[in-house]
Amino acid sequence: MDIHIEKKIYEFLNINVSNMSSDWIAQAYTSGTGIYAESKDSEAYQQISSMNKEFIIALTDSLFGKETSLNEWSSSLASNRSHTGTPLYDVIVNSSIFRSIYYSYIESFIEEYENEVSGKMVINWVRTISRKFDEAIQLVTKKYMDEYEYIFSSQQETILELGTPVIKIDKHIGIIPLVGEIDTYRAAKILESSLNKASEMELEWIILDLSGVPVIDTMVANQIFQLKETFRLLDISMIITGMRPEIAQTSISLGLDFSRMKTFAHLYQAIHYLHSSQSINDS
Known part of the structure; x- marks a missing residue:
């Protein structure tokens, strides 16, 4: 029974990858600067959507034993956000918004198959999702700060170079x-x-x-x-x-x-x- 229902939710989540991404983009937060401040129909948001879909697939795979590394994804996202001047606060807030959206799709599935979903399964899903989201935001935060420090250091070097003309x-x-x-x-x-x-x-x-x-x-x-x-x-x-x-x-x-x-x-x-x-x- 567990294998049957897990196959169903796995298919359900994968079918709704685009829907989840669209819902998140509709609610994306911006403090007014960086990539999230771009127009929602811009090329920048197409890239955001593409990266978000990658994360959804990796997250869903990890729910059902297909453990995937988020290192490469985190590095790419952190590099993009830091180089576009996107505040780290915006990245964290939007991660929280997407977490709620992902959970809402889990909830919709549970409501539809409430007679087949056990409490133990729900707890396991929530625990795995929380762990993966925490891992993702920790990796992104660390890599973002590494990128930011590198950019800041490079800028400082340039300023010093320009500030010491011969x-x-x-x-x-x-x-x-x-x-x-x-x-x-x-x-x-x-x-x-x-x-x-x-x-x-x-x-x-x-x-x-x-x-x-x-x-x-x-x-x-x-x-x-x-x-x-x-x-x-x-x-x-x-x-x-x-x-x-x-x-x-x-x-x-x-x-x-x-x-x-x-x-x-x-x-x-x-x-x-x-x-x-x-x-x-x-x-």
Whole structure:
């Protein structure tokens, strides 16, 4: 009897895959951003429907001993939602909405075959469905956060890269104009990217302009000193401009000797100095 009724519900759920997906899409929640905010007749929702149907089939198979892995499905869904800027909250809410819809179809089947369905069978179905839904949302959440952290990290790297330009002002002179707060991580990225760029540009002089930097702590001051020393190994001389008195004091307290490095209060003074030096050398 159990095998007979389980075959019937298995067929019933598979027959209604499209209906369940349509019901869910009709009720899909959106906070106003991301893929769920698209028009319901858009290509985006066709993709949503396709992925939802895959999940329904996997879920239904697992109800009757055909255990399926949701790893690949979860990775695909998480990647899509994170890359479309869909809030994780929307993903979780819509999972809850679909869970209710799936249960409603189970309920409809039970009402139709109430004389053939035992309480034990219902409990087993509910337990399996809950476990599979929980597994799916846990996998999606983890993979979504992994994707989000990767995207965020990549964006941060791009921002740092763009925020640390080496501007070539003539054949052998470049400027690194720093703006905003400099922490230890950003200082390290400046060290890495500016060295590469300066070397590629075949510069002889680098002007590190600190006039747009409000505060520098001891660790960052040390990084600047290291940057100067590393440039020296590449046969590139570094000049610092815009160094505030408090930054100079921080450097002195660290025992960092910037006295052997050219420093100027203003950027134009450094450029004038270098151009004057070049003119003398050329003559």
